[in-house]
Amino acid sequence: MAFTETCTKCDGTGLLRWGVIDRPDHKKSCWDCEGVGHKTFKTSPEDRALARARAQKKRDEALLARQEKRLAKQREITGGLTFAEKQVEREAQWAEEKAKAKDVPTGKITVSGTILKVDLKDTPFGSVWKMTVKDNNGFVVWGSIPSIDGRVANCAKGDTITFSATVTPSDKDPKFGFFKRPTKAVLTESTRENRIGILDPDPEPEEFIAPHKEWNLMEDRR
Numbered sequence: 580m581a582f583t584e585t586c587t588k589c590d591g592t593g594l595l596r597w598g599v600i601d602r603p604d605h606k607k608s609c610w611d612c613e614g615v616g617h618k619t620f621k622t623s624p625e626d627r628a629l630a631r632a633r634a635q636k637k638r639d640e641a642l643l644a645r646q647e648k649r650l651a652k653q654r655e656i657t658g659g660l661t662f663a664e665k666q667v668e669r670e671a672q673w674a675e676e677k678a679k680a681k682d683v684p685t686g687k688i689t690v691s692g693t694i695l696k697v698d699l700k701d702t703p704f705g706s707v708w709k710m711t712v713k714d715n716n717g718f719v720v721w722g723s724i725p726s727i728d729g730r731v732a733n734c735a736k737g738d739t740i741t742f743s744a745t746v747t748p749s750d751k752d753p754k755f756g757f758f759k760r761p762t763k764a765v766l767t768e769s770t771r772e773n774r775i776g777i778l779d780p781d782p783e784p785e786e787f788i789a790p791h792k793e794w795n796l797m798e799d800r801r
């Protein structure tokens with residue numbers, strides 16, 4: 580048994596404006612029904628609609644399965660959360676940490692905390708090693724790496740450091756500031772295996788992305 584249906588592309592006329600020129604009268608034949616105005620199927624329209632629905636369902640299920648697999652992998656990596664959930668958790672932690680952080684004081688203080696980043700900054704006087712330090716009071720300061728025993732301290736991300744300096748808060752963010760003339764530095768190197776110091780002859784590039792703008796630094800305090 581065959582099922583004949585009016586062609587929906589040409590509404591049964593067999594002609595289409597963007598059809599194929601293959602007729603003696605130079606009109607354009609419908610490309611879908613080949614100019615006859617109807618199409619013949621082995622199965623009923625209902626059966627074909629069902630088959631299409633089943634195929635779509637299968638595709639949807641396969642997509643869901645792939646997504647679920649990806650999320651399961653993420654949960655395995657983070658130990659329970661998807662990357663998106665982990666990100667939300669981190670951001671909440673950062674917000675909480677920042678809320679608890681004290682404002683950067685003004686004047687000569689002792690900074691004591693962890694180095695978040697070291698980078699080389701180009702200045703009119705040459706390249707200068709800078710560091711971003713998260714003080715134990717929560718605020719973050721940025722400035723030149725102090726000298727220890729007459730040479731620039733060989734510090735790295737993750738090291739802890741204590742030094743005296745003159746500190747000024749940023750105009751934009753009271754929890755972020757700049758320090759000048761650091762002295763009396765005491766450095767404790769972290770135990771991190773891949774610790775990369777500034778005097779390392781072959782540093783990993785990602786440790787050395789030089790942020791010239793304060794806002795880059797703010798992003799990096801994570």
Ligand SMILES: [Zn+2]
Pocket residue numbers: 586587588589590591592593594609610611612613614615616617
């Ligand atoms: Zn047609």
